[in-house]
Amino acid sequence: GQSLEQPSEVTAVEGAIVQINCTYQTSGFYGLSWYQQHDGGAPTFLSYNGLDGLEETGRFSSFLSRSDSYGYLLLQELQMKDSASYFCASEFPAGNKLTFGGGTRVLVKP
Amino acid sequence: DADVTQTPRNRITKTGKRIMLECSQTKGHDRMYWYRQDPGLGLRLIYYSFDVKDINKGEISDGYSVSRQAQAKFSLSLESAIPNQTALYFCATGDGRDTQYFGPGTRLTVL
Numbered sequence: 104g105q106s107l108e109q110p111s112e113v114t115a116v117e118g119a120i121v122q123i124n125c126t127y128q129t130s131g132f133y134g135l136s137w138y139q140q141h142d143g144g145a146p147t148f149l150s151y152n153g154l155d156g157l158e159e160t161g162r163f164s165s166f167l168s169r170s171d172s173y174g175y176l177l178l179q180e181l182q183m184k185d186s187a188s189y190f191c192a193s194e195f196p197a198g199n200k201l202t203f204g205g206g207t208r209v210l211v212k213p
Numbered sequence: 214d215a216d217v218t219q220t221p222r223n224r225i226t227k228t229g230k231r232i233m234l235e236c237s238q239t240k241g242h243d244r245m246y247w248y249r250q251d252p253g254l255g256l257r258l259i260y261y262s263f264d265v266k267d268i269n270k271g272e273i274s275d276g277y278s279v280s281r282q283a284q285a286k287f288s289l290s291l292e293s294a295i296p297n298q299t300a301l302y303f304c305a306t307g308d309g310r311d312t313q314y315f316g317p318g319t320r321l322t323v324l
Contacts, residue, residue, distance in 0.1 A: 203255035
């Protein structure tokens with residue numbers, strides 16, 4: 104089966120760095136995706152790790168370690184607009200279905 | 214215009230009523246998905262379709278049915294709505310790679 108665990112909430116100040124961890128137990132795991140969802144909005148794609156290592160997209164980076172069944176999303180230079188929920192999702196098999204974690208609510212304070 | 218649209222955006226209905234939620238996309242993707250989101254929780258897959266003739270159950274398909282009328286249209290039906298189906302419903306599309314594109318969501322309340 105598939106399950107993903109991530110912290111429920113993180114609070115940080117503007118300009119800080121936040122790391123959201125995601126541990127998973129999946130069979131047939133292909134890769135780890137991250138989505139952002141603002142209150143009342145739709146999830147939007149942030150990044151994808153199909154291979155181990157770090158993927159960087161502007162202020163956001165994502166990391167995957169298959170040997171540790173672990174990944175994280177790193178939010179740098181936090182801005183107020185980064186206040187949102189962030190979901191990790193495992194892909195199985197490639198391109199077909201996603202299983203989502205419960206989401207991490209990030210609150211950015213001035 | 215949005216690439217993935219859902220109608221209605223909000224719906225309040227009564228227990229036992231039949232409800233249809235519609236999804237249309239202009240992205241040209243073959244793959245379409247219906248998810249349900251409950252407050253404070255992640256998204257759970259209800260049904261998915263890889264082309265017009267392909268329908269697959271997700272993890273929580275009981276009480277729901279779907280119809281893929283065309284490549285661009287995928288509808289979700291609740292044959293007899295019950296209160297615990299009150300949730301936010303999202304349609305999504307995918308092109309077989311790593312990204313899914315979500316519609317704006319339908320907020321359904323079953324009284």
